[in-house]
Amino acid sequence: MDINTILITAGAIGGVGLVCGTALALAAKFLAVKEDPRVEAMEEILPGANCGGCGFAGCADYAKAIINDGAAINLCAPGGAEVLDAIAKAMGIEASVEEKKVAVVMCAGDSDKAPRKHLYNGVADCTAAAAVAGGDKVCRYGCLGYGSCANVCPVGAIEIKKGVAIVHPELCISCGACVSACPRNLIKMVPISRTIHVLCSSKDKGPVVKKACQVGCIGCRMCVKLAGDAFEMDGFLARRNYDIPVENEGIVEKCPGKCIIKRGDSEDPAPAKPETAPEQTEGEASETKREG
Amino acid sequence: MKAIPAKFKVNGGIHPAYHKELARDKAIENMPIPALLSVSMSQHLGAPANPIVKKGDSVLRGQLIGETAGFISAAVHAPSSGTVKAVSEAPTAMGTTAAIVVIEPDGEDTWIEGLEGIADWQSTAPKTLVEKIAAAGIAGMGGAGFPTHVKLSPPPDKPIDTLILNGAECEPYLTADHRLMIERADTIWVGCQIIRKILGATTVRIAIEDNKPEAIAAMEQAMANAEGDVGITVLKTEYPQGAEKQQIFATTGREVPSGKLPMDVGCVVENVGTTLAVWDAIVNGKPLTERVTTVTGHPVAEPRNVLNRIGTPYSDLLAFCGGLKGDVAKIISGGPMMGLAQPGLDATTTKTTSGLLFLAPQETQTFNSMPCIACGRCIEACPMYLVPAELSQMLEAEDYEAAEELNVLDCIECGCCAFACPAHRPLVQHMKQGKSKVMLKRRQAQKK
Amino acid sequence: MADQDTTQYIVSTNPHAHSGASVQRIMLDVIIALVPALLLSFHYFGWHAVRLVTVCVVGCVVTEALCRKLMGRDLGIFDLSAVVTGLLLAFNLPPSLPSGMALVGCIFAIAIAKQLFGGIGYNPFNPALIGRVALLVSFPVAMTKWHAPLNAARWTALSWIDGTTTATPLGAVKTALATNQTCPVTWGNTSMLNYLLGNMSGCIGEVSALALILGGLYLLYRRCISWHIPVAYIGTVAIFAAILRIAQPDANMPVLFHLLSGGLMLGAIFMATDMVTSPLTKQGMLIFGVGCGLLTMIIRRWGGYPEGVSFAIILMNSITPLINRATRPRVFGRKRGTS
């Protein structure tokens, strides 16, 4: 191996590299495209889950919005506090930390307590069922239980039990996808520390509610009298004011409509991930749920 | 003036079992006034009317009880004299809830005074005629319920040269229009001349399917000495010949462009029942307070064509026809192809209730989630030449952009595809969901 | 309605009437259409035909049931599609194929080509053909061992003595082409009659062209298939064979030979017209038929395998989504091409 073979090999490959390098450099100069480096930096900070919780089409979209249109920096729910601080530091502005919120379905009328109006036969999806003759439940406001929210939940935190959706708080990443998926707007984002809820959304008068559901709010105002301004009346419906904690826990037993419940740790352990589709009971009309 | 067979025909369409023989030969019977009349304020397409009476008022027949709310809306009148028992909310046939005025009739059925017709309507300005129609609260009675006074005042830049009277009634089971044409041919012809005068249309075609020979004969006889380009177009019996776009093409060969209205091709299509109501409003000055509804179906004891007051509860209608003699799986307001399934008999008739149909279990279609086997029968059946097979799979997978590209918005929800589908897929439900999601996306896009 | 109406009525979107067609009825019609060819296969190949048909049909149905159970889905065997696949797969097998291999073909056809995609309607390729091609590629010897029909021992001996193997007409033509001698197969009207009635060696179901055409007419009458694919397919093969025949009379067989031999009739009438894997629109079906015809003749004339029907159809199956995309009808009220 005399010296010039080594030199020639190095020279040959070096030469080819040189030629290609210069060609690319020229091309890069003429065809340059301006790219904002700060957007790429912001993309690194965001978790990259593309869950859409911030309302943008994904993390890249949200990053562009923060840099160019000054979007709010605390919209990234899954990122939680760490991402919030990182963005704030990158943007050099002070960040406001909020308490984690979880979704709660404001209806408890399952198939035993809330009768069905007719045998619904069609696509097993809440929006579809609600569009056909106003939904197949006697109660016009109640949860139809066809799982639109469960299908949308990115982490499978919502389980359909006997025709009613139940959110498992410990799984919920508060991305809010279920809130917009529910055709009857029954799902509210509630601070995780609050455990007492009015599980009813029916604005009908007492007698109508009594016919539609055994656990409906009949508007008797008992909770407002007992627990003060932790509850407020919206027509014939009692709503929970989540800014104020409930001192007198006795209200749960005293509520005649039995629709106020305490749900700290959820009654039953959350399943790992709802594997099979909700089982089709023979009695109900043939649902058309896409399995798998 | 002879009945000429239609020169053009939309391909696609289906041939369901028509079952018209159940009520075809039954003359229209006048139903006595029921115990309670609950008149819904949502009688038509567009904004529901606002009730202007309150509990305890006494009203006379023909008195205004609901005024129009917005441009596309129609007035609602008391169907009979009596006292207003309640003004509340109730579910409509569509399933939505709307304001309702419940009247307890006093039995005298006295008309309100001051209702007089326009004798020489030939020389009256079209504007006053349209105002009279608007005051009478007339809406399309074929099933859509589009307020007639809006349809009869097209913008000046859209000249109308052809008026088509829709006597096709292509829905199986229903025979209301058929009976109207046989029994009221001459008054329908007068109404048709009134509308022709309002629109200034030169050509008039009355489209009737060839499975209604008596109706064709009656209309021919009524229009015997008509002058001008007037004729009856005999359509080949097929569903959906009664759909607006398909009927315009079958009669005139013109194709209404996608997203446009019939007036964009110089046509207006008016149902024969609506034409009769126009005659009643102009010549006699009477507002729309009653209509003919076919109560039919194999489980019904005596299927009949019933002239009933608007607001008659379905239960009373059924009782008038002798109740049920077989078990019922579905109650439909309208025909089996485009009618609205009802949870029970508690809704009441409106201006658009053309039929009350009771289907026996073996006749009813049950949808299931079986996958599409790409047999192509829905493509053959679609009168809008869409591809329902691919569209429904896209919508099932929630791919709304692709569905919009495949023109899901052009779907007229006629039901031909789901009728022909061997896998019993709920195709129309997919289309309806797809259309609403695509419209929602477009509205959001405009807002941004 | 005196009493409070407690019965619950069915509520759905429109339409509430239906044509009465069902997938089960369509599959039943296909089975009925296959009966003539089935009886003739029993007649020509005796026990072996009976054995293969039962193994394939039972194998397919049991595999489908197992797959549905494993996937936790509804037991979908009642739509008879597995029975149809089993029958068509059996028709594509040589009479002497061992049952074990037939079972492997069933598992491949149902489990991999169909249930893995989610069941009926989702499979892009025709399951029976995937089963056959998989067997052809994995067991080339067993899949190309043919026996003459009406073999005396067909009802008595369960396994045939090997001496009676013969080559199929197409096989003989292919070896002649490969070694470019003149083709040994003679073609007169007696042999045409034999091909028509099925008195020739080949797969158990493809031998009798007449029985298959009879079945095809039944399907056309029942509107389970439309004429577009079979006519386009057989027409293209006829034209292509005619051109070849004129170009090189000695190296190529006459047109009728190509039409009546091999799997063309079975493929064109039953396999290519499988609804799930063929195009949606009539225009698309014509393109599909022509494509199958061209590929079949290319493989028969220049390819490695004597029979090109199976490969041609699954190749065209793979292009079906593109054909569907290209042949969408013009929407009412729109000019072509504008969305």
Place this chain on the structure above:
Amino acid sequence: MITYVLIILGAVLVNNFVLTRFLGICPFLGVSKKLSTALGMCGAVIFVMTAASAVTWGLQRYLLHPDGIFKLDLRYLQTIAFILVIASFVQLVDIVMKKSAPKLHGALGIFLPLITTNCAVMGVAVLNVQLKYSFPKAVVFGLAASLGFALALIIFTGLREKIDRANPPRAFQGVAIALVTAGLLSLAFMGFATLVK
């Protein structure tokens, strides 16, 4: 002339780079989601493979081969040299596409620079050397190989849009079912075996 037709038929149908030689599988799976991105990828691959097979042939003949300009047997440098050339072609395409078709560039994303490591592109260059093709044959082979890749990709994209709407069991959703479909597609392409001697 007939040899060129045979080369093209051989590379597109009989020994298709993706379906028979199993080269270039990752862009084949990655880009086949939508037809528009797939067509973009086909364009890029056709340019890179044809240009690369031309330049690498020259490199091999005049630089690395013993009777090249250096009279030295540098053939052991083959891989490095080839990859260098292919990489620079890909970078060139990347720059041009970012300028001329930014939307397509965004849609292709990582798969555009990935062409550098695409074994089909490298495969063409090495095969040209192994099969000892002359320059025109090498270029035609490069073009034919890329057309074969494009054909397979377009057919597979059509299939992919159908099976994306399929409903496989949970374990097979996504890329798994795509690989099964690709397997069945290559089973179909076996029909062309020994079409061309």
